Amino acid sequence: MIPITPVGSSAGVALRYLDPGALNLTALPPLSLYVHFPWCVRKCPYCDFNSHEVRGSFPEQEYLQALRLDLEQSLPLIWGRKVYSVFIGGGTPSLLSADGLDQLMSDIRTLLPLDLNAEVTMEANPGTFEAEKFKRFRASGINRLSIGIQSFNTDHLKALGRIHDGDEARRAIEIAQANFDNFNLDLMYALPQQTLGECRRDLETAMSFAPPHLSLYHLTMEPNTVFAKYPPQLPDEDASADMQDLIASETAAAGYQHYEVSAYARPGHQARHNLNYWQFGDYLGIGAGAHSKLSFPHRIVRQTRAKQPASFMQAAQAGRAVHEEAEIARDELPFEFMLNALRLQEGFDPNLFGERTGLAITAIEKTLDAAEAKGLLYRDHKLIRPTVLGQRFLNDLQQMFL
Structure with missing residues (x-):
């Protein structure tokens, strides 16, 4: 380190030190908020996200209180910074009650300077759709849904361990259309024993609803999942490549821009929250297992929270919601x-x-x-x-x- 004597200093004044390895960020990047909801009805065999099966019920009020405490403890790190997008992911956050979601959104608006045009997304499972509840979700401030369809083929949905069937998937999209101008459909391809024709039918069915955004993911065998331990029979590389080519041509013909590896959007409907990730923006993550990436003028820090919901709630109550923190070298x-x-x-x-x-x-x-x-x-x-x-x-x- 190089000692620098302040202007006007005199004997006895402590010297500042300039670290030649320090960064020099002239401006901080845009900031997003990620909120993790860790419960789901059933753990899917391909899923490596931090999700835990609901055993009868989950402690909604205790978890919402812990989320607020986590956010309050994080405020000094982001003081004065506006939040441009919010993403409530999981797990299955649509398991939240309408009152619970309203409480969460109220806490976020109370504690954070949310941009007036902020994109506020919630992930939703078609097996949890109730028309009246989703109307209330919209009234609480959710302005974009991300619906985990994965497939419209009931046999493929069973193979993926999903709790909905093809009819429920269609019904969920109809409810979304009735309440939201902006929504995303998640689909997966290269599924166990899937043919090119079945992939085409899934894609055509999804596009028939004219979703503003599509996320199309190649099924992968992630470590520490049931599929990794007991791999199903998947299409070979040639068949998988044919599906990718089909998706590229069909989405382009329908007016979707392929703007990221797995993301396709109609003009003006790119996912702003995800774009912030891909452009190395900042995000504060609260909730069990959530990650943060936060920039300061001379350093960039990553944080993680405890994965187990009970451990996270205990830590938040004790005033130490952050489990690990490290500066990016x-x-x-x-x-x-x-x-x-x-x-x-x-x-x-x-x-x-x-x-x-x-x-x-x-x-x-x-x-x-x-x-x-x-x-x-x-x-x-x-x-x-x-x-x-x-x-x-x-x-x-x-x-x-x-």
């Missing part, structure tokens, strides 16, 4: 940034790298050159983006920045 920032930003199909402005990491673009110059030489990356003075080849081998491209 300077040499880890390039990979952290590129891991997210390279998911954007249209790429990003090179200036964004400096704005969000506090580092000069020269920190990754050699790797950019190497990726460009391999045909994985296109760049000029206004744009860095993965090529078609880079999109196909995205994991390899991202790992070059490790």
Whole structure:
């Protein structure tokens, strides 16, 4: 560290120290809020999220109180910063009662300076849809739903361990259409024994409802899941690639922009909350197992909460909701940034790298050159983006920045 004597200092005045490894963020990025609801009706065999099956009931009031305490304890870290999006995920947050959701939204508005045009998303399971309850969700301030359809094929839904069938999926979308202008449908493909024709029918059924946003995920075998332990028979790589090609052509023909690896949107309906993640923005995560990434002028910090709901609630009551906290090391920032930003199909402005990491673009110059030489990356003075080849081998491209 280099000692710096303050202007006008005299003997006895403590010296400041300039850390040559410190960052220099000229402005803090946009801030989002993530709220985790950890319970679901049944744990799906492919799911590696922090979710726990409801055993009869769940402690709604105790959990809502813990969420408020967690948020209150976090306020000094984000003081004065406006929140531009809220995402309530899980688990299955649509298990919350209408009164419970209203209480949560009231606490958020009371404690945070929420932007007037903030996007407020809630995840919902078709097996939990009740028309009257979702009307009240909308009245409480939810203005975007993300519905976990996964498939309209009842056999595939059974294989995935979902609690709804195809008819319930359609009914859920009709309720969403009646109450929300903005909603997303989650679909999965390359499902156990799924054919290209079945994938097409799922996609056509979803698009028949004209959703503003589609999320289309390739089923993957995540560690520590039932599917990882007992793998089902999945379509081979060629069949999976055919499904990806089908999705690309059909969504484009229907007017959807493929703007991120798994995200497709009609004009003006990109998911603002998720875009903030991919552009390496900041987010405060509250609730069991939630993660935060928070920037300060000279450092960027990550936090996690305890995964078990009971442990989280006890910790929040004791005034220590944050379970772990660590500063992101300077040499880890390039990979952290590129891991997210390279998911954007249209790429990003090179200036964004400096704005969000506090580092000069020269920190990754050699790797950019190497990726460009391999045909994985296109760049000029206004744009860095993965090529078609880079999109196909995205994991390899991202790992070059490790």
